[in-house]
Amino acid sequence: MKKLLTFIVSSALALSLAACSSQSTVMESAAAAETTEEISAETEAVTETAAETETSADTNASEETAAPEEASEEGVLAAYFSWSGNTEQMAQMIAEETGADLFEIAPAAPYTDDYDELLDIAQQEQAEDARPELAAQVENWDSYDTVFVGYPNWWSDAPMTVYTFLESYDWTGKTLIPFNTSASGGFGRSLSRIEESAAGAEILEGLDLTESELPDAQNRITEWLTGLGFSR
Numbered sequence: 104m105k106k107l108l109t110f111i112v113s114s115a116l117a118l119s120l121a122a123c124s125s126q127s128t129v130m131e132s133a134a135a136a137e138t139t140e141e142i143s144a145e146t147e148a149v150t151e152t153a154a155e156t157e158t159s160a161d162t163n164a165s166e167e168t169a170a171p172e173e174a175s176e177e178g179v180l181a182a183y184f185s186w187s188g189n190t191e192q193m194a195q196m197i198a199e200e201t202g203a204d205l206f207e208i209a210p211a212a213p214y215t216d217d218y219d220e221l222l223d224i225a226q227q228e229q230a231e232d233a234r235p236e237l238a239a240q241v242e243n244w245d246s247y248d249t250v251f252v253g254y255p256n257w258w259s260d261a262p263m264t265v266y267t268f269l270e271s272y273d274w275t276g277k278t279l280i281p282f283n284t285s286a287s288g289g290f291g292r293s294l295s296r297i298e299e300s301a302a303g304a305e306i307l308e309g310l311d312l313t314e315s316e317l318p319d320a321q322n323r324i325t326e327w328l329t330g331l332g333f334s335r
């Protein structure tokens with residue numbers, strides 16, 4: 104009887120222990136499951152944060168790439184051809200007042216230094232409607248919205264190299280402002296030819312100066328630029 108009682112008590116004890124242990128296993132599993140959920144929730148949160156960070160990094164990246172475009176809206180270039188320095192001087196005065204970058208339009212094969220020889224060469228190039236090759240190209244053309252284009256009067260026209268320059272670029276949406284120096288003839292017949300060669304450009308009022316006007320032309324240049332909306 105005593106043995107039977109001992110068996111019953113120990114069996115009951117064993118059963119309750121087993122129940123307890125399986126319960127703790129369940130609880131551990133539940134805790135583990137909760138931890139897994141937490142981890143996966145955290146992972147999700149981290150992933151989302153990473154995605155957001157990536158998106159914001161992307162946004163920053165596109166802002167960064169957008170910045171030069173914004174800056175380019177104010178880009179001004181003063182491109183000029185000059186054989187004996189007068190037009191270059193005028194270009195420098197324009198650049199000082201507008202902050203324009205300077206670019207020299209020059210042929211790949213430089214013109215002779217001999218004035219009389221040059222007169223013949225210039226005349227021949229005009230007769231042939233030549234397009235002499237250029238020595239250099241404008242870097243970052245797209246960053247310029249306004250381009251001053253200056254040249255001397257050669258036989259009542261622009262040097263043919265200027266037309267090579269004009270025809271080398273896309274002028275769509277650009278503003279072109281011509282300027283010129285001469286002995287007395289001003290722009291000659293160049294303005295209508297410029298319009299053809301820079302198709303798509305909006306052409307604003309230009310300024311032409313004679314060689315003798317040039318040394319005292321600062322005020323005229325300032326007035327002209329102010330009239331065009333430039334101020335410094």
Ligand SMILES: Cc1cc2nc3c(=O)[nH]c(=O)nc-3n(C[C@H](O)[C@H](O)[C@H](O)COP(=O)(O)O)c2cc1C
Binds near residue numbers: 187188256284
């Ligand atoms: C080949 C050549 C042709 C020229 N033809 C004319 C002309 O037809 N009419 C005029 O008024 N000046 C003419 N000139 C004078 C230039 O236009 C003037 O000296 C100009 O200011 C020179 O500019 P640069 O020093 O920038 O080269 C000619 C000069 C050269 C070299």
